[in-house]
Amino acid sequence: MRLVRLRTHAFRNLAPATLETDARFVVIGGPNAQGKTNLLEAVWILASLRPLGSPRWREVVRWGEDQAVIAGEVDHGGDVRRLRLDVGTGTRSLRLDDTVQREVGPWFDAIRAIAFTPSDAEIVSDAPAVRRRWLDRAAFTAAPAHLARVQGVRRVLAQKREALQSDRPDPTLLDVLDAQLARRGAELVAARVRTLDDLRPHVRTLHEGIAGGRGALGLRYRTAAVGEGIQARQDALAAALAQARPDEVRRRRCLVGPQRDEVGITLDGRAARTYGSRGQVRSIVLALKLAELVAARARGDRPLFLLDDLSSELDRDRTGRLVAALVDLDAQVWVTTTDPAHLGALPPGDALVLRAEDGMMTPQDAVPKRIDG
Amino acid sequence: MADGPDPIEAAVRALRRLPGIGEKTAARLVYWLLRAPDGTIPAIVDALTRLRAEVHPCRVCGDLTATNPCALCADGRRDARVIAVVERPQDVRAFERAGEFRGRYHVLHGAISPLDGIGPSDLNLRTLLDRLRDGTVQEVIVATDPDVEGDATALYLARLLADVGVRVTRLAHGISVGTEIEYADAISLGQALHHRRPIGGDGG
Numbered sequence: 422m423r424l425v426r427l428r429t430h431a432f433r434n435l436a437p438a439t440l441e442t443d444a445r446f447v448v449i450g451g452p453n454a455q456g457k458t459n460l461l462e463a464v465w466i467l468a469s470l471r472p473l474g475s476p477r478w479r480e481v482v483r484w485g486e487d488q489a490v491i492a493g494e495v496d497h498g499g500d501v502r503r504l505r506l507d508v509g510t511g512t513r514s515l516r517l518d519d520t521v522q523r524e525v526g527p528w529f530d531a532i533r534a535i536a537f538t539p540s541d542a543e544i545v546s547d548a549p550a551v552r553r554r555w556l557d558r559a560a561f562t563a564a565p566a567h568l569a570r571v572q573g574v575r576r577v578l579a580q581k582r583e584a585l586q587s588d589r590p591d592p593t594l595l596d597v598l599d600a601q602l603a604r605r606g607a608e609l610v611a612a613r614v615r616t617l618d619d620l621r622p623h624v625r626t627l628h629e630g631i632a633g634g635r636g637a638l639g640l641r642y643r644t645a646a647v648g649e650g651i652q653a654r655q656d657a658l659a660a661a662l663a664q665a666r667p668d669e670v671r672r673r674r675c676l677v678g679p680q681r682d683e684v685g686i687t688l689d690g691r692a693a694r695t696y697g698s699r700g701q702v703r704s705i706v707l708a709l710k711l712a713e714l715v716a717a718r719a720r721g722d723r724p725l726f727l728l729d730d731l732s733s734e735l736d737r738d739r740t741g742r743l744v745a746a747l748v749d750l751d752a753q754v755w756v757t758t759t760d761p762a763h764l765g766a767l768p769p770g771d772a773l774v775l776r777a778e779d780g781m782m783t784p785q786d787a788v789p790k791r792i793d794g
Numbered sequence: 795m796a797d798g799p800d801p802i803e804a805a806v807r808a809l810r811r812l813p814g815i816g817e818k819t820a821a822r823l824v825y826w827l828l829r830a831p832d833g834t835i836p837a838i839v840d841a842l843t844r845l846r847a848e849v850h851p852c853r854v855c856g857d858l859t860a861t862n863p864c865a866l867c868a869d870g871r872r873d874a875r876v877i878a879v880v881e882r883p884q885d886v887r888a889f890e891r892a893g894e895f896r897g898r899y900h901v902l903h904g905a906i907s908p909l910d911g912i913g914p915s916d917l918n919l920r921t922l923l924d925r926l927r928d929g930t931v932q933e934v935i936v937a938t939d940p941d942v943e944g945d946a947t948a949l950y951l952a953r954l955l956a957d958v959g960v961r962v963t964r965l966a967h968g969i970s971v972g973t974e975i976e977y978a979d980a981i982s983l984g985q986a987l988h989h990r991r992p993i994g995g996d997g998g
């Protein structure tokens with residue numbers, strides 16, 4: 422998939438414009454605070470229906486306006502899908518090929534992306550919730566149906582939390598909710614473990630290669646829902662829930678379930694979260710993100726790959742190697758950087774360099790555009 | 795000039811209280827009504843007034859109806875051995891449109907959802923137990939929505955009915971996640987009915 426046209430209106434500081442972006446590499450250069458990340462975020466939002474990082478939706482609408490538009494055209498080998506997202510105050514609407522969408526399924530057949538931003542270091546360094554979120558997003562990128570598993574478990578937990586708040590919770594009600602949590606939780610855990618198994622070999626290779634990391638990288642999913650197969654996981658989780666019941670009722674909290682699981686990341690057997698240096702953390706995160714892209718390619722999928730502020734993240738050597746590897750990977754790559762020269766050789770004739778200035782994007786002639794069509 | 799708010803404004807505001815109707819649609823309806831043929835407005839007013847005055851829950855199944863018991867409960871040709879339990883009256887309409895089901899219905903008027911303050915005792919369950927007492931009913935098909943609340947309700951019913959001696963089954967869902975039964979098309983409802991399965995302790 423390639424995003425060949427992007428239009429924004431009243432989005433952050435971007436000047437309303439339509440950009441022709443039919444290139445393998447789209448490089449957004451320019452000084453700080455000009456709108457580079459904002460443009461990348463527009464692409465990310467179109468592909469994920471989420472703001473980049475975790476700001477609120479209304480922050481993405483240009484100050485003083487109440488409705489932002491992000492629209493694009495995605496080319497799937499000749500089949501072009503038209504996407505349009507309207508972001509209002511508290512409302513969002515989707516149009517796919519000019520038809521209003523009530524469900525997000527078809528949308529994510531049309532566009533998907535993997536993003537690597539400076540704040541992704543938190544995947545390694547922060548609390549387990551951040552790693553679970555990364556893994557869920559990776560599972561979603563691989564198969565959008567994962568979203569339903571995540572939402573289902575979240576909903577059961579919300580219902581159970583509420584049920585636990587009452588002074589004398591109905592035991593049958595708790596049984597029923599725990600049975601739901603065991604079944605939906607086991608399915609969620611199985612999908613997470615599957616995703617991690619798919620990524621692991623790629624993560625290791627990429628970590629030692631492009632990411633320039635040293636040491637043996639370990640990835641392990643830790644859960645109460647252990648076992649071979651979904652039924653075994655469900656039984657294990659059900660047993661753990663039954664055992665925790667008195668505690669849960671007394672403390673009025675959910676103490677067992679996939680919301681407590683951890684994705685352990687180790688370097689030479691030691692927790693990267695505690696012992697990893699800044700450089701080590703960066704290499705690991707880059708390997709995780711690239712592994713998603715490589716795994717997607719193995720499935721015959723080509724999500725967009727978005728890199729924010731590359732120059733601040735990687736030295737020249739590693740950046741060069743990364744760009745060379747991305748050229749081979751055949752995904753459309755969007756990069757923001759204060760210094761496009763830092764990227765090294767871009768695919769000749771297939772790179773678009775934009776210069777961001779006060780929300781305006783101007784194509785640069787420095788890199789010639791393909792003329793042979 | 796008459797006192798009180800402008801009648802056009804008042805009508806727009808009244809219509810806007812209906813679900814799915816925003817300012818624009820409400821205004822369009824009001825202006826259409828203003829030019830509608832004689833008798834249109836009285837016919838609507840009369841229909842709505844009768845709704846409130848004449849429609850009540852059926853004392854047997856809980857469906858909303860003007861006769862008591864409702865036409866479906868009174869119809870001797872319907873199979874009294876099978877009851878489909880649904881969340882809302884609209885779901886009965888959906889089943890009838892699909893035309894596959896020849897049994898009877900029971901309307902819960904909701905699903906278990908602690909977040910919305912709805913517990914088992916807020917559902918129309920007592921009359922369901924009454925209906926099962928004489929041993930005529932052999933199967934209860936739980937046709938609640940395929941979401942967390944619908945699944946929890948199904949499982950709760952399965953536990954509640956465990957000792958009653960009826961077979962309790964659940965619709966097999968060809969229905970996509972997030973689709974309420976009301977919107978499911980006739981074909982997939984028919985299939986769901988055909989592939990129903992017993993409810994175990996496996997979370998619905």
Ligand SMILES: Nc1ncnc2c1ncn2[C@@H]1O[C@H](COP(=O)(O)OP(=O)(O)O)[C@@H](O)[C@H]1O
Binds near residue numbers: 432454482
């Ligand atoms: N909702 C908004 N409306 C208008 N301007 C915004 C909005 N959100 C952020 N900005 C502006 O965007 C600029 C930052 O753009 P950004 O893309 O992060 O810069 P960079 O080019 O360094 O990546 C800042 O000047 C900020 O004030």
Ligand SMILES: [Mg+2]
Binds near residue numbers: 457458459757
């Ligand atoms: Mg930036």
Ligand SMILES: [Zn+2]
Binds near residue numbers: 852853854866
């Ligand atoms: Zn009835």
